[in-house]
Amino acid sequence: MGFSRTYEEINEKIKTGRVVVLTAEEIIPMVEEKGVEAVAREVDVVTTATFGPMCSTGAFLNFGHSDPPIKMTKVWLNDVPAYTGIAAVDAYIGATELSESAGFEYGGAHVIEDLISGKPVKLRATAYGTDCYPRREIETYITKDTINQAYLFNPRNAYQNYSVAVNSSDRIIYTYMGTLLPKLGNATYCSAGQLSPLLNDPYYRTIGIGTRIFLGGAQGYVAWEGTQHSPSVSRNEKGIPVGGAGTLALIGDLKQMDRRFIRAAIFHKYGVSMYVGVGIPIPILDEEMVRFVSVKDEDIQAPIVDYGVGRRSKPTYGTVSYKELRSGKIIIDGKVVPTAPLSSLAKAREIAETLKTWIREGKFFVQQPVQPLPAEQLTKPLEIREKDEFPINI
Amino acid sequence: MAKKRIVLTFPPSLVEKPLTYRLVKDFDLAINILHARIVPRESGRLVIELSNSSEENIDAGIRYLEEQGVNVEPLSKEIRWDEKECINCGACTAVCHSDALRMNPETWKLEFDKDKCIVCEMCVPACPLRIISVTF
Ligand code: SF4
Numbered sequence: 001m002g003f004s005r006t007y008e009e010i011n012e013k014i015k016t017g018r019v020v021v022l023t024a025e026e027i028i029p030m031v032e033e034k035g036v037e038a039v040a041r042e043v044d045v046v047t048t049a050t051f052g053p054m055c056s057t058g059a060f061l062n063f064g065h066s067d068p069p070i071k072m073t074k075v076w077l078n079d080v081p082a083y084t085g086i087a088a089v090d091a092y093i094g095a096t097e098l099s100e101s102a103g104f105e106y107g108g109a110h111v112i113e114d115l116i117s118g119k120p121v122k123l124r125a126t127a128y129g130t131d132c133y134p135r136r137e138i139e140t141y142i143t144k145d146t147i148n149q150a151y152l153f154n155p156r157n158a159y160q161n162y163s164v165a166v167n168s169s170d171r172i173i174y175t176y177m178g179t180l181l182p183k184l185g186n187a188t189y190c191s192a193g194q195l196s197p198l199l200n201d202p203y204y205r206t207i208g209i210g211t212r213i214f215l216g217g218a219q220g221y222v223a224w225e226g227t228q229h230s231p232s233v234s235r236n237e238k239g240i241p242v243g244g245a246g247t248l249a250l251i252g253d254l255k256q257m258d259r260r261f262i263r264a265a266i267f268h269k270y271g272v273s274m275y276v277g278v279g280i281p282i283p284i285l286d287e288e289m290v291r292f293v294s295v296k297d298e299d300i301q302a303p304i305v306d307y308g309v310g311r312r313s314k315p316t317y318g319t320v321s322y323k324e325l326r327s328g329k330i331i332i333d334g335k336v337v338p339t340a341p342l343s344s345l346a347k348a349r350e351i352a353e354t355l356k357t358w359i360r361e362g363k364f365f366v367q368q369p370v371q372p373l374p375a376e377q378l379t380k381p382l383e384i385r386e387k388d389e390f391p392i393n394i
Numbered sequence: 395m396a397k398k399r400i401v402l403t404f405p406p407s408l409v410e411k412p413l414t415y416r417l418v419k420d421f422d423l424a425i426n427i428l429h430a431r432i433v434p435r436e437s438g439r440l441v442i443e444l445s446n447s448s449e450e451n452i453d454a455g456i457r458y459l460e461e462q463g464v465n466v467e468p469l470s471k472e473i474r475w476d477e478k479e480c481i482n483c484g485a486c487t488a489v490c491h492s493d494a495l496r497m498n499p500e501t502w503k504l505e506f507d508k509d510k511c512i513v514c515e516m517c518v519p520a521c522p523l524r525i526i527s528v529t530f
């Protein structure tokens with residue numbers, strides 16, 4: 001048995017200010033220099049982070065009751081529709097929903113950013129009116145301070161690895177992976193690589209339901225596995241998935257967030273999305289965790305996918321490592337293709353540093369997951385079926 | 395060293411004339427081609443930077459071009475990048491062919507080299523934060 005430590009021991013050290021925290025980038029040269037065992041003894045926590053566009057983001061809001069009260073059936077925030085098919089004054093504003101007046105230039109992500117910034121947001125709602133909720137329409141202004149709850153609940157964030165996008169067709173295309181130039185004119189990629197949370201804990205030993213995290217500048221939690229969580233994809237010899245794999249559903253208090261770490265985005269001719277900052281501390285429980293967090297860009301591969309083909313299964317051009325992607329150019333079929341990132345490594349570093357400071361200053365404690373994420377599972381496609389194709393018809 | 399950045403638009407009849415050659419030979423101008431779109435039998439567009447020790451030589455070269463029927467306009471448009479709003483994602487660098495926008499390989503922050511910019515405007519819609527604009 002090698003060295004090991006518990007969550008309780010780490011939190012005790014955080015309380016007394018003796019905790020040793022490094023970022024997932026800083027740990028790499030340290031492991032090379034001192035070896036796995038020495039680092040396991042010396043370091044308690046490693047911080048990881050990412051700051052990328054995450055469409056599956058949104059916020060639950062409770063507006064409070066007006067007089068006379070209304071049971072809202074349709075809701076708009078700055079002209080962006082929100083979903084209100086839940087209780088009378090509860091709604092969910094999704095990041096990608098578009099404004100009915102400004103279209104692509106303003107969406108749910110902008111509403112969320114405006115709320116975080118403390119700006120007044122116009123609330124409009126209609127209703128059919130009931131005996132207990134007689135009001136049929138309302139128009140007013142809210143801010144994050146005038147409403148009861150405002151919390152982000154993001155069904156899918158922090159993808160464990162992702163594809164590299166290229167375009168083999170002969171026209172320019174506009175995608176959620178940015179502007180892709182014709183005839184393999186460029187390649188875009190979207191992961192913090194060696195700093196990315198789930199790439200530093202590839203089998204979800206410490207990241208699970210209940211893990212305390214940094215979300216958009218506030219403390220939040222992992223709420224559930226993310227949608228399309230798909231841990232059973234193929235992995236390389238280091239256990240790193242080659243392409244999109246695990247995902248996380250995240251929750252956190254919008255009122256505590258900071259626009260420095262969460263921003264609305266517009267992908268030209270595609271739609272609105274949201275850059276979300278996520279930071280996750282990895283407790284160094286034993287030597288195996290040191291091996292996991294010492295993962296390097298050269299150990300992480302991503303498939304090169306042709307977005308020029310508008311089908312579910314897109315052709316690929318093999319794989320490439322993040323080290324090659326970060327060099328600024330890759331070679332595809334003998335052609336030199338310039339690369340560009342979409343997720344911000346500079347911001348991810350800022351988040352990993354911020355989380356490190358929080359832990360060192362005793363403001364953030366590590367939380368053991370209450371339940372692990374599924375370890376085996378694949379994403380199902382959606383097929384077009386007839387009802388009578390199913391064996392049992394009830 | 396005097397420098398001028400100009401946009402040339404010339405009709406199909408002039409596309410095959412060796413105009414730039416004459417600028418070098420007769421006016422002793424150094425030419426830096428920033429952007430070219432020239433298709434035989436169609437009108438062409440060329441963005442160039444002319445330099446010479448004297449501004450008069452440059453102006454003489456420009457007059458010569460105008461006499462040949464080329465429309466000459468100063469490259470007065472400029473790209474504005476709102477640096478303090480930038481999240482350093484890098485999406486704009488995917489479409490910048492002139493290397494004016496590039497990520498610093500150490501800090502991974504965006505750097506903008508105005509001198510390399512040919513004002514092709516590709517980066518304007520490519521920025522997801524809408525913080526790159528063109529000014530006149
Ligand atoms: S306009 Fe934008 S994309 Fe075009 S050269 Fe200038 S910086 Fe690069």
Ligand code: SF4
Pocket residue numbers: 475479480481482483484485486487504520521522523524525526
């Ligand atoms: S795309 Fe916009 S936000 Fe991103 S690095 Fe370029 S200027 Fe900054």
